[in-house]
Amino acid sequence: MDKQLKRMATMQRIQTTGLEVFYQKGYYNTSIDDILKELSLSKGAFYYHFQSKEEFFISIVQNLLFRKVYSDLIAPIEGQEDPLNNILVCFDNALETAEHNFLDYGFVLSNFITEFNGKNPDIMNYLQDILKVWEVNLVTALQKGKTDGYVDRHVDSEAVATYLISSYIGIRTLMVEGNSKILRYKYIQQLRQYFKLIEYKEPA
Amino acid sequence: MDKQLKRMATMQRIQTTGLEVFYQKGYYNTSIDDILKELSLSKGAFYYHFQSKEEFFISIVQNLLFRKVYSDLIAPIEGQEDPLNNILVCFDNALETAEHNFLDYGFVLSNFITEFNGKNPDIMNYLQDILKVWEVNLVTALQKGKTDGYVDRHVDSEAVATYLISSYIGIRTLMVEGNSKILRYKYIQQLRQYFKLIEYKEPA
DNA sequence: CTATAAACAGACCTATTAGTCTTTTACTCT
DNA sequence: AGAGTAAAAGACTAATAGGTCTGTTTATAG
Secondary structure (H helix, E strand, C coil), rough: CCHHHHHHHHHHHHHHHHHHHHHHHCCCCHHHHHHHHHHHCHHHHHHHHHCCHHHHHHHHHHHHHHHHHHHHCCCCCCCCCCHHHHHHHHHHHHHHHHCCCCHHHHHHHHHHHHCCCCHHHHHHHHHHHHHHHHHHHHHHHHHHHCCCCCCCCCHHHHHHHHCCCHHHHHHHHHHHCCCCCCCCHHHHHHHHHHHHHCCCCCCC | HHHHHHHHHHHHHHHHHHHHHHHHHHHCCCHHHHHHHHHCCCCHHHHHHCCCCHHHHHHHHHHHHHHHHHHHHHHCCCCCCCHHHHHHHHHHHHHHHHHHHHCCCHHHHHHHHHHHHCCCCCHHHHHHHHHHHHHHHHHHHHHHHHHCCCECCCCCHHHHHHHHHHHHHHHHHHHHHHHHHHHHHHHHHHHHHHHHHHCCCCCC
């Protein structure tokens, strides 16, 4: 009965390595053989488990990529009090992880969005779905923050969410440059300033 | 004597089409033949003018890409008064252009940075040089804004520049989704808010 | 008008790609 | 232990890649 389990384990192994290599070399610049070399596996094994390169990649997006973004950027904000502070801590943590961990999927998401834009609408949809979930979560958290007295009621939650996501994607893109520590510091500093603007103010 | 000119013209023609195709399909996913098909030119012609695919791409970066970023995002801010307002207008213009013009190189810059990161350090340097010029220009403008009484003296110019660049890269990445008009509106709205925070305040 | 070189055409070469197919190994269940 | 199937191996194919090379066209200078 653990046949299923073993099969899943092998597939996971291939997917994990697959994502690593796809991230480092890009989807189109990565051959199936590149991944297989890393795993000491054969073509036969790969095509036994997956139908094609594309189907393989989509399975990675839905399993690994989505989960990673969810646990790093979405779950930590969900249902918590004081959303602004939570977002700040969450972003800082994610950036710190990214700083030390060479392979971090939250950033890889925007990498792939860039790579597939205009080339593969099918894959694009799967990727943008992740972004949408993130955005909805941010908007919800901000709205809740208004009713709980943490966020200024005049704030446009959707605009703030967009602004947060775009700045986060941008800073992650910039961090490839190398001096990520300084970048993170500068970014969080400005984010904190920005949040002062939209937080709830005691009526004078 | 216009031999040189004709040569330059042909090279420009190939480069322009090259950038278009590279942008749409990505560098690694674009073959020289793809570009040549668009131009109804032959391999012989291409390799008469350029040494290799890589050298060809670098020439595009230095000629077309740099110039475009410079004229769109750097020059409009250079030496002007009231930097915050200038940046706002400049960003809004650039985003509007991007919205209507399918092919806009300012965004392509971060596309390529993403694509070449970890793969081709040589090309990466050329791309990041452009970012550096942009950053230096922003910092200079902000500092000048302080002495001219437009920007709060306590502001960390470098941090603001980083924040601006990252948010701009991010919003451009997001705009591929399609509803770019709304995104632009939201983004500029938040940017305006953010600028209120760092602008010079009359001493009370 | 002709010599000369620049500009271009396109067949060709070698390496690599995604994917197929037949064969072999490893396991499980009776 | 042996049958049957899941898992994996790896040779093979057709298409495509970057790049070379030889030959042809085109344009200019004398």
